Amino acid sequence: MSTKTTSLASELRCLEYFLALQAHRDPQKLAEEALSILLRDFGATAGSLLYTGPPSVHARQGDFPAAVAAHLDRWEEGIAQRIADGPWRISPKKALAPALRPLEGTPYAVLYALILNGPQVAGSISLVFPRQQAPGNKERLLLGRLLYAFGNAVRIIGELSITQERLSQLSLFYQVAQSMSSTLDLHKVLSDTTQLATAVLDASAVVLMLVDEKTQELVFEYASGEIGRRLRRQRTPLGAGIAGWVATHGEPVLVNNAREDPRFSDLVDTRTGFLTRSVICAPIQVRGKTIGVLEALNKRNNQGFDEEDLRLIVTTANQAALAIENARLYQSLREERDRIIQAQENVRRQVARNLHDGTVQFLSAISMGIDHLERLLEVKPEAALAELDALRRLTHQATRQARLALFELRPLILETQGLGPALEAYVEQLQNSETFNVHLEMDDDLPELDRSVAATIFAIAQEAVNNAKKHASARDVWLRLSTKGDWLQLIVEDNGVGFDTQEIEAKYDRLGSIGLLNMRERAELIDGHIQIESNTTPPNSGTRVILQAPIRPPARPAARG
Incomplete structure (x- = not known):
């Protein structure tokens, strides 16, 4: 051949x-x-x-x-x-x-x-x-x-x-992204993420831990894999073990001989009977702050985890962080919606109560007075003039009550003339309709404020006055508005019975009223803060609500060229 x-x-x-x-x-x-x-x-x-x-x-x-x-x-x-x-x-x-x-x-x-x-x-x-x-x-x-x-x-x-492995990884990212876009249920998203990561990383378990700020611990919130149930809800000190090191340093770690690593802690292994051999762990960070870690344990093959696995878990941790942030924003929006609905309901109840206790009572009295006047005209005409005077006074009072209710709902003067004139008009309405004395003290050179800021400050003043009216049994209420540098200060003070601030705040969630909470939340909306002082010991009893907020000038429309 x-x-x-x-x-x-x-x-x-x-x-x-x-x-x-x-x-x-x-x-x-x-x-x-x-x-x-x-x-x-x-x-x-x-x-x-x-x-x-x-x-x-x-x-x-x-x-x-x-x-x-x-x-x-x-x-x-x-x-x-x-x-x-x-x-x-x-x-x-x-x-x-x-x-x-x-x-x-x-x-x-x-x-x-x-x-x-x-x-x-x-x-x-x-x-x-x-x-x-x-x-x-x-x-x-x-x-x-x-x-x-x-x-x-x-x-x-x-x-x-x-x-093929990289395609599986891309499939994981796609499935996680699909899960994130299809639901804002944080539990489902993170549970699905750990399960998918377990399969793609070929790990015995994947655990997602979140930082408990109060106890300074890592909590095993989600765990998947063959030993996931044993790990779920375990807790470790924030700085303990490889996961604790990642949480405190904010850096990913790959360790294929865990027991030789000085950062390793066998605390969880001792509790669960699990034997940790290899670990990859990545921080979960939201806006630069570590809120948890994602950790994979024990590669199933004998070769251990590699750099590709580490890149995968880092990317998955970043997606988990995005899911957590989105879910928290969604929850925050839902809570804000619930607060708005509750605030609207409170306003409706207050309007109903004010109309019932004020305007409706006057109208009822006027109606009865008219009936009485008809009878007087028949039997004693000379007494009709006095009854007419009484009806005229009741009509004036009913009118003032109705105007005050309308003013409190939407003070148009606040939109057209600003905070100072609105407070003056509000005090005038109160003086004509309430049994306590109302005093207003304002600086002469108050700055012009952004409309939303002025509306928020006015709403806080109304809430503080309403609280005094309902609870204080005060003879006098003072409203003081002044400036201190770049800050505006509003003080609403009364000489009523006062209350124990610590006791009220300790059981606030059981009282069914959200007046103090409303004021605090409104103050936060304008980057301000509320301080409440109260004394129950006569003759110095009374309450002071102090609001301090940064001065924001009104936004000016952009000039056109």
Whole structure:
């Protein structure tokens, strides 16, 4: 047979083997199948394949005497170390010429070939033969081609495996994003996130912990995987263990030998019976503040977590942070909506109460007075004028009550003339309708305020006066408005019975009234703050509500060019 024919036959045989191996999609199984083919078709008694990856693969088949196994161990450790030291490049021609070396002190010879990843060495294949059955030059040439082909097959399948893993990771991100966009249920989003991360990271468990600011602890809020139930709701001190270190330092960590790491704590392992071997952990941060951590435990394979896993968990932690922030914003909006609805309901009740206790009572009295007047005109006409005067007074009082109710609902003067004139009008209305004395003291040079700020300050003044009217039994109420530098100060003071501020605030949620809460929340809307002082000891009894808010001038429309 000619050299050309022999070469063609060798290439066809290599192609046949190569195509047979392409059916495998798992690098480890492919390596084992490659060794099986070589041992079966070329009479080798044993073989070993090392591919440093990623993903890393190591397979051995056949009978290994102790001396041969020890030699191959040393050989492959040397190959792995040389690759780890830096790029190791050789030409494909050299890779196609495997070296056959007798193994001293044994009846065996070993055929060595290098696996390439592009121009770089990525591993080796070693075949063991009895010396008398060592392949000749032609067989070695064919073996060289086969080993080169097998090495390429391992590399290609390895790259395909990585691609599939990355597709799985992208699928995780997509599913998490879908979950986040389809619901604002934080529990469902984070529970789904931990479960998906467990599958993609191939971990025994993934745990999401949140920081409890009050107790300075990490709380295992969500846990998935085979031991997830044992970990859920566990607590650890904020600075304890690898998770605690990540929470306090805000940096991700990868540890594949947890018990050798000085940051590791076996506190949770002791409680649950779980044995932590490997850990990757990333901080969950919202606007630069760490609010929790996402931690994966115990990679299922023996290789441990890698940098790709760390990048994945960091990205997942960032998505979890986004989900938490969105859910908290949504919850805040719902609470704000509920407060607005409650405030509207309170206004309706107050208007109803004011109309019932004031205007409606006067109208009822007027109605009865008219009936009485009709009877007087029949039996005692000379008394009708006095009754008319009484009805006129009741009508005036009813009118004042109605105007005060309308003014409190929407003081138009506040929109047209500002806070100072609105308070003057409000005090005038109170003086004409209330039994207590109302006093107003204001600086002469009050600044012009933004309309929303002025409306908020006016609403706080109304709330404070209404509280005094309902609870204080005061003879006098003072409203004082002044400026102190860049701050505006409103004081509403009465000389009523006063109250115990600590007691009221301690059981505020059980009282059913939200007056003080309304004032505080309104103050926060304009970046101000409320201070409440009260004394129950005569003759100095009474209450002072002090509002301080930054002065904001009204927004001016942009000039047109």
